[in-house]
Amino acid sequence: MVAIARIGLIPERAVELVGAALNLIPTPVPQALFAPPVARVLHVGVAIGLFAHLARGGPRTTEELARELELQPAGTRLLCDCLIAMGHLRARRDGRVALSRRSRRWLDPDSPRSVARYVEHTGTYWPWWEQLESLVRDGTHVELHDAGADDASWATYIRGQHELARLSAPEVARALELPPGARSVLDLGGAHGWFSAVLCDRHPGLRATVVDLPGSVAVGREILRESGHATRVDHVEGSVFEAELGEGHDLALVFNLVHHLTPEQTVTLLRRVHAALRPGGRVAVLDLFAREPGQRPGGESFLGLFFHLTSGADLPRESELRAQLAETGFKAPTSRGITRLPAQTLYVAERS
Ligand SMILES: C[S@@+](CC[C@H](N)C(=O)[O-])C[C@H]1O[C@@H](n2cnc3c(N)ncnc32)[C@H](O)[C@@H]1O
DSSP states (O other): OGGGGOOSOOOOSHHHHHHHHTTOSOTHHHHHHHHHHHHHHHHHHHHTTHHHHHHHHOOBOHHHHHHHTTOOHHHHHHHHHHHHHHTSEEEOTTSOEEEOHHHHHHHOTTSTTOOHHHHHHHGGGHHHHTTHHHHHHHOOOOOGGGSOTTOTHHHHHHHHHHHHHHHHHHHHHHHSOOOTTOOEEEEETOTTOHHHHHHHHHSTTOEEEEEEOHHHHHHHHHHHHHHTOTTTEEEEESOTTTSOOOSOEEEEEEESOGGGSOHHHHHHHHHHHHHHEEEEEEEEEEEEOBOOTTSOOOTHHHHHHHHHHHHSOOOOBHHHHHHHHHHTTBOOOEEEEOSSSTTEEEEEEEBO
16 A cells, blocks of 8 residues: 555666665655646546547547547647556557557456446546645545435446445455355445345345445446346445344445444444344454554555545544444454455454
């Protein structure tokens, strides 16, 4: 995670290496100058359909791209130059540009590992980051989840989350051993329901209930209808703090939700989860975690700042989660890192 935070000049020649070692290169300049366009050329590449067009239609000159996508030639050429510099496009000897082999996997919207919708959604973070100074000066934050149920942002948000879940769900489902005969999973803030769907694929007889806010549920239902999982995974609209959660569930998933909650809300939620599980049932918490006090902050600090800006919450610390689980009646959890999404850790704790 630390390397994610490192945007700067990467010395390529001996003289630059020496300059960097002697601290002669003004590192704040490349950080301030390059970080915004690095993000923005990706957002725009997805938004104008550039990656999809190259993936489906094959290599093109930038003039052809401009004509076919109804763009301006100069801007298209310069955007492509930046994407070539980043390694996402490849300049061919015949003067045409192509999606690079490595980036096709991630940026072709039809790839099963595409993260194009996720990248597109990060484009909507732009106005939020403009609020950063207000957050630091007077504590004002925005509320990501307050958008109206029919706001268009839910579709890119939840489809982007679904793309990330597609990457890690098989590994997560393998890690969540369920006893033979397990029947019921509760997926809190489960959105697309993909983690539940993959669990149901692995365990015949299992059904899942996803509880989420209405805007998220509308998109999640669509995703599960498209994939044929709607018969095994139900969606319930409502807040995880108010909705009827039922009882006797074998497993409850709390995935990427705690980082949107205050510590008090997390405790309240874990108590509700405890009451909804059968004796011996388990809660699984998948999330990003802040470093413990005294440890040097790394790239996760940017996510911590982002969640504080967009939810007024903080990344949980692992020690904090362990204490909250103990306080709410769970045994000591097991934990494991997720290799397909390296920043995430999965905690599983049994109801005591
Ligand atoms: C970052 S997404 C995670 C989605 C999914 N669990 C995953 O890991 O991919 C957070 C989800 O929590 C939902 N959420 C946030 N606050 C909620 C609340 N109070 N009640 C129900 N869902 C909530 C959001 O609508 C969103 O779908």
